Amino acid sequence: MSDSIAVVYHSGYGHTKVLAEAVIEGIKEGGANALLVPVDKVDEHWDDLADAKGIIFGSPTYMGSVSADFKGFMDKSSKVWAEQGWKDKLAAGFTNSGSQSGDKLNTLMQMSVFAAQQGMLWVSLGLMPGNNSSTASVKDLNRIGSYLGAMAQSNTDQGADVAPPTSDRETAKMLGKRVAETASRYKL
Numbered sequence: 248m249s250d251s252i253a254v255v256y257h258s259g260y261g262h263t264k265v266l267a268e269a270v271i272e273g274i275k276e277g278g279a280n281a282l283l284v285p286v287d288k289v290d291e292h293w294d295d296l297a298d299a300k301g302i303i304f305g306s307p308t309y310m311g312s313v314s315a316d317f318k319g320f321m322d323k324s325s326k327v328w329a330e331q332g333w334k335d336k337l338a339a340g341f342t343n344s345g346s347q348s349g350d351k352l353n354t355l356m357q358m359s360v361f362a363a364q365q366g367m368l369w370v371s372l373g374l375m376p377g378n379n380s381s382t383a384s385v386k387d388l389n390r391i392g393s394y395l396g397a398m399a400q401s402n403t404d405q406g407a408d409v410a411p412p413t414s415d416r417e418t419a420k421m422l423g424k425r426v427a428e429t430a431s432r433y434k435l
């Protein structure tokens with residue numbers, strides 16, 4: 248078992264990829280090794296995932312749930328489930344969508360149920376909600392006000408060079424950092 252934290256993600260148009268990269272940055276800042284795994288490359292990384300201390304899941308919200316590609320990864324992992332191969336590893340999640348809500352909570356709930364099926368321990372975002380008072384701003388960390396995981400919103404007419412905005416990228420980074428710091432306090 249290594250101390251590394253893996254990020255398994257899908258991104259159709261690059262916006263969720265930007266978040267995945269921010270999560271990786273946070274993991275490194277939190278003192279752990281980080282591994283970025285796009286779902287279409289997961290078959291090259293099952294051993295790395297078995298070796299990781301934690302896995303952070305990332306998917307855009309498509310039709311109010313994880314994307315079909317991400318669900319494909321979930322279903323493929325049933326072989327791991329059968330042996331409870333990820334039992335007691337840390338888990339966390341992030342998602343991104345076009346609308347402020349866009350039913351992102353359902354995506355994070357799907358990921359947390361998936362983690363529970365795998366016997367993993369879910370790490371929440373751990374940030375107070377931002378952008379919820381007269382003195383607050385969309386530039387706040389956790390501007391969407393999520394607890395279960397990191398949420399981001401990308402304007403549908405903007406590319407991944409500008410969307411999601413900095414505050415969401417920083418929020419994703421904090422999720423990676425929190426999982427890495429939790430991992431350093433956790434003996435598996």
Ligand SMILES: Cc1cc2nc3c(=O)[nH]c(=O)nc-3n(C[C@H](O)[C@H](O)[C@H](O)COP(=O)(O)O)c2cc1C
Pocket residue numbers: 257258259260261262263264307308309310311312343344345346347348349350401403
């Ligand atoms: C098939 C499809 C379904 C979508 N469904 C939702 C949705 O349910 N809620 C929402 O707010 N945005 C929805 N969107 C918008 C995406 O979540 C948004 O464009 C996101 O930034 C895409 O991330 P990606 O570039 O990583 O694929 C949908 C987009 C697509 C292509």
